[in-house]
Amino acid sequence: MKRKIQSTLSALLILSIFVTALGSVQAAEGTPRYTGIATITSALTISETGKATCDGKVILWSGYSVDLTVELKRDGITIKTWTSSGSDMVSAGGTYYVASGHEYVVTTTATVYDSNGKIVESPSKDSPSKNY
Secondary structure, eight states: OHHHHHHHHHHHHHHHHHHHHHHHHHHHHHSOOOSSEEEEEEEEEEOTTOEEEEEEEEEEOTTOEEEEEEEEEETTEEEEEEEEEEESEEEEEEEEEOOSSSEEEEEEEEEEEOTTSOEEEOOEEEOOOEEO
């Protein structure tokens, strides 16, 4: 009886180690790692009347600054741009009325600088696309 319990506990321990390791690998593959950025987001909503609300935000690690560009794209072509700069948490965006019959997406691009003013990265993040 003791052997059966020990075998079961050993199997559960090995299984839990495997599941934990697998979860860590999946998290690492699904989440990009940045130098100066903790989080970058891009969002788009379009109302029934065609009012597009566009938002981009970046949260930075200490010691970094950013030039943030948020672009509203129609069928892959930029139709409106908002910009902002700063450190810590920076956001940009606004509203814009769009025409029906097209696909829209918001692209947020963060040009990140270290404390010496050197560019360390320039990632972009797209919102999910919306058809209107």
